[in-house]
Amino acid sequence: TIPISLVFSLLCLYIVNLVKTLHRSLGYQLKVAVKRGELIAYYQPIIDAQTGYVVGAEALVRWIKPDGSVEPPGRFIQVLEESDLINDVTLQLLKNIPIDLAEVLEQSPQFRCSINLVPQHLESPCFAKQLLELKGKGFPCDQLAIEITERLPLKNLSQAKMNVEKMKALGICIELDDAGTGYGGASYLQELNIDVMKIDKLFVDTLIISPDRTQVLDANIQMAKSLGMQIIAEGVETSFQSEALVEKGVRFQQGYLFAKPLSTAEFIAFWHESHQA
Ligand code: C2E
Numbered sequence: 001t002i003p004i005s006l007v008f009s010l011l012c013l014y015i016v017n018l019v020k021t022l023h024r025s026l027g028y029q030l031k032v033a034v035k036r037g038e039l040i041a042y043y044q045p046i047i048d049a050q051t052g053y054v055v056g057a058e059a060l061v062r063w064i065k066p067d068g069s070v071e072p073p074g075r076f077i078q079v080l081e082e083s084d085l086i087n088d089v090t091l092q093l094l095k096n097i098p099i100d101l102a103e104v105l106e107q108s109p110q111f112r113c114s115i116n117l118v119p120q121h122l123e124s125p126c127f128a129k130q131l132l133e134l135k136g137k138g139f140p141c142d143q144l145a146i147e148i149t150e151r152l153p154l155k156n157l158s159q160a161k162m163n164v165e166k167m168k169a170l171g172i173c174i175e176l177d178d179a180g181t182g183y184g185g186a187s188y189l190q191e192l193n194i195d196v197m198k199i200d201k202l203f204v205d206t207l208i209i210s211p212d213r214t215q216v217l218d219a220n221i222q223m224a225k226s227l228g229m230q231i232i233a234e235g236v237e238t239s240f241q242s243e244a245l246v247e248k249g250v251r252f253q254q255g256y257l258f259a260k261p262l263s264t265a266e267f268i269a270f271w272h273e274s275h276q277a
């Protein structure tokens, strides 16, 4: 008879290989998709909850399949992040911002659009250099924000710091994404000269899940304020949350209460509506 542990080991090996093959093939599909321009940005509005105006947007990648279906990044973002493809995709999204949002950027000089970066973008000088070149060609860096996530570790903080300084010098706003959920914490805040703290949905959720246990949310808000940072609250889904946040002094908000990530055309229409009201 075959020992059960051997059967188990073989089964595990089989599953690991299967997952690897699937990953590889998703990687291949993505490579083709990037070449064909199927990866584009959707834009989620950022609202001033006190006035109702759209003050900004976050660019979020979507895969538009040949059949027209729209796939959010949940299934593929990790594959992008773990390969060089993330560089092509980010650059492509970046270049499209002033084209997609031309009308908005022109009519509201205060409007900022943010884009999500991965550690690679900060740890090598390439991305900052590309931004410098784009600025030379008229890219509106003063209307751009970069989001640095705490979800992924930065291996070389001093290198990142140098590149972030270069981007800041171009007028780019530096935001800490997923604040309080991951690696960097206070060291990122201190070292990376962050302008804006994005408070994660996790903490915004506590307002409804356990309203008497919002200490971490409050502490994050306090920390951002005492460091002179602006705050954007993410994942705001109810007007109760929105009002509670405004009471705590957090007027810039993003979430399904206002809008999901929208296609360019939908976003422009949403922006017009917000400014007519
Ligand atoms: P994130 O940067 O934290 O982005 C916010 C995510 O929360 C988005 O999911 C957004 O659609 C979702 N969201 C916004 N408001 C609400 C809400 O009220 N309720 C709920 N339940 N969800 C809300 P999405 O677009 O699926 O993106 C998932 C993650 O993928 C992002 O999380 C980000 O980490 C990553 N990602 C997305 N686009 C890019 C990109 O272009 N580059 C990189 N490097 N990462 C990206």
Ligand code: CA
Residues within 6 Å of the ligand: 058, 116, 147, 177
């Ligand atoms: Ca983000």
Ligand code: CA
Residues within 6 Å of the ligand: 177, 178, 198, 200, 234
């Ligand atoms: Ca976020």
Ligand code: CA
Residues within 6 Å of the ligand: 178, 200, 201
């Ligand atoms: Ca998040």
